[in-house]
Amino acid sequence: MKVVVVGGGVIGLSVAWRLATEHDVTLVDPAPGRGASWVAGGMLAPVTESWPGEEDLLDLGSASLDSWPAFAAGLGISLHTAGTIVAAVDAADAAQLDVLADFLAARGRDVDRLTGRELRRVEPTISFRVRSGLMVPGDLAVDNRELLRALHSSAEAAGVGFVREPVRAVRREAVDLGGTTLRCDVAVIAAGAWSSGLHPALASAVYPVKGEILRLRARPNALPPPAHTVRALVESRPVYLVPREGDELVVGATQYEAGFDDEVTAGGVRDLLMYAETVLPGITEYGLAECAAGLRAGSRDNLPLIGWLEPGVLVAAGHHRNGLLLAPITADAVAAFVSGAAPPPVVRVADPARLKQRTS
Structure with a gap:
């Protein structure tokens, strides 16, 4: 079949790469491999992202996490397997972790x-202000930019054609480029x-959620980055710190609705540095290598939209904070839909038909 994938972030590239083994695939995006995926933290963490009321998202993320080792091996990239520490600074933060x-x-x-004290035995650079925490050994992390480069090259090698133009609309059997x-x-x-x-069905179903991140680099004589991914609550405000190769540390992320504004703000940088320093005081000696902002694709119930919008038109969007995590299972589900097979059962919760049910 001839398939056109609109969008070249981690989801679009993963879908195109997966489909190219069986179909004639073209991917359309003015700048594939950029967007929100380029500024992601790289955490593959369904457990530490979970919360009461989001059981379906936990199950979906866990199923996708199981696919990640094989997915990464197919791309020739490595995973960070040390796990995640979740830290609480004050009593209210500790209550949330409970x-x-x-x-x-x-x-x-x-x-x-x-x-x-036990946290500091695991990660000695964690601040004495941290009151308590959790250790989650099963979470993974990936260098998002290494992932995007590998997906792009693997998709090209598999025969995916790239069209670097903006798309105006998608309809049955056609993609309008203007x-x-x-x-x-x-x-x-x-x-x-x-x-x-x-597409009209997505007009109120998907919306931008702005997120700002920082990339820091340990300078000579500074304390090294943590071995684990560190997520923390600082007076109820979340912050994460993800180690990278080369003594880099990704710090993120702000989260608020600001339309399609993707400019980094001084307040966002200030807040991230302040919260991160509260957890890891040694970062004050790091160099500030990059400030960036991206627009996550939010949905009304935090579940993605994966499935048919109409005959000939599929959607794979609305992944919010979990785009990287859900890339393997999303690609498998889309491949099943295109081939006329049943997707993995756990993906049923992401059926876009639920949007019609709630408005009827």
């Missing part, structure tokens, strides 16, 4: 509760936050 730990225990997920039209058997909308403007 809620999370109790929720996970009720779902059969094991996490280790640690005192501040001056030209790409005909196809199936179109897959995987344009992240911009998916909302490509």
